[in-house]
Amino acid sequence: MNIIVFPGQGSQKIGMGKELSENFVEAKHVFEEVNDAINLNLTKIMWEGTDDQISLTSNAQPALMACSVAVLRVLEKITNKNLPNLADYLCGHSLGEYTAMTAAGVFSLxxxxxxxxLRGNAMQDSVPLGQGAMAAFIGVDIDTTQKILNEVQTIGIxxxxxxxxxxQVVISGDKSAVEKAxxxxxxFGVKRAVILPVSAPFHCRLMSPAQLVMKEALSKINxxxxxxxxISNTTALPENDTDILKNNLVDQVTSTVRWRETMNFANELRVKKIIELxxxxVLTGIAKRMVKDVTAINIEVSTDFDQF
Structure with missing residues (x-):
């Protein structure tokens, strides 16, 4: 039993995908198609830009997706296997769920x-810069986190x-409420609390304007x-139904990414291999900590294919 997982925002870095593009025509074609689709030389930003440029939500999201799809295309070529022969389930962290749907043929690259x-711009535009924040709580469970959040609701979302x-739980909302939390x-026994270097508070109720934008955009996609x-971020359960998949992407904008439960589900399935493309x-590390007797690997550059 294998699961392929796709990373989310925070995994971006300058140079990602460049080596793959130089060595495999399949990867090169993915990056060219993404550049053309959004009418932007995204690869120039990815390979020659600054950390600030690649971390911009509207750049990071399509860039991370392109890297993951490029790796998948090369993996399919090298192994001479199509996706159903490589994985029993797919899932992705936040934007990675879009990558999973592209990989599975739900919609095109x-x-x-x-x-x-669009999602990156809409999320960025939902909250004025500096008014929102996200923070990681280390050494705490979800129930304790919720108790802390109940204490700050009078201050803000x-x-x-x-x-x-x-x-490991990440909180998101109004900056003043996050700081109070x-x-x-x-x-409440939290070992460490760290403000995250993000430009907007993702996956919280403040993202409602972005949710409306995505609902309209997704309604036009077949x-x-x-x-x-x-496996959905919002339900932590596998889905095939196209209406549910569409609704999950709409709900996902303001909902919690339930990755811990996704890994618990992998445990229940007795998954033997988790492959991060x-x-x-980041997701490889979580899988190694949470899934019993699993082989967790990440594939990013040419030499990584050997371990597969």
Whole structure:
């Protein structure tokens, strides 16, 4: 039993995908198609830009997706296998769920690039710069986190953005409420609380304007049934139904990314291999900590294919 996972925002870095593009024509074609789709030389930003440029939400989201799809295309070529022969399930962290849907043929690479560019801009525009924040709580469970958040609701919106792993929860909302939650966290036994370097408070109720934008955009896209079931961020359950998949992407904008439960589901399935495709090893690290007897690998550059 194999699961392929796709990374989310935070895994971006300058140079990602360049080596793959130089060595495999399949990867090169993915990056060219994404550039054309959004009418922007995104690869120039990815390979020659600054950290600030690549971290801009509207750049990071299509860039991370392009890297992951490029790796998948090369993997399919090298192994001479199609996706259903490589994975039993797919899932992606936040924007990675869009990558999973592209990989599974729910919508095209071009459509995904346009959607993620729009999603990045809409999320950025939902909250004026400096008014929102996200923070990671280390060494705490979701229930304790919720108790802390209940204490700050009079100050402003503050929700669980990502339930990432055992002992790792990310909160998201109004900056003043997030700061107050950090202040209170020690008294609730939180080992460490760190403000995250993000430009907007993702996956909380403040993202409602972005949710409306995505609902309208997604309503115009024809969804096809996925060739492999996709485990949803919002339900932590596998889905094949196109209407549910579409609704999940709408709900996802303001909802918690339930990654810890996704890894618990992998445990229940007795998954033997989790393969992270694209930039970074964040999800590989979580899988190694949370899934029993699993082989977790990430594939990002040419030499990584050997371990597969």
């Amino acid at each position: 071009k459509e995904c690039a346009v959607l993620l560019r 503050c929700d669980v953005g990502n339930d990432n792993a055992d002992g 950090i202040e209170l966290s020690k008294g 969804f096809c049934a996925p060739v492999v079931p996709i 694209g930039s970074g090893k």
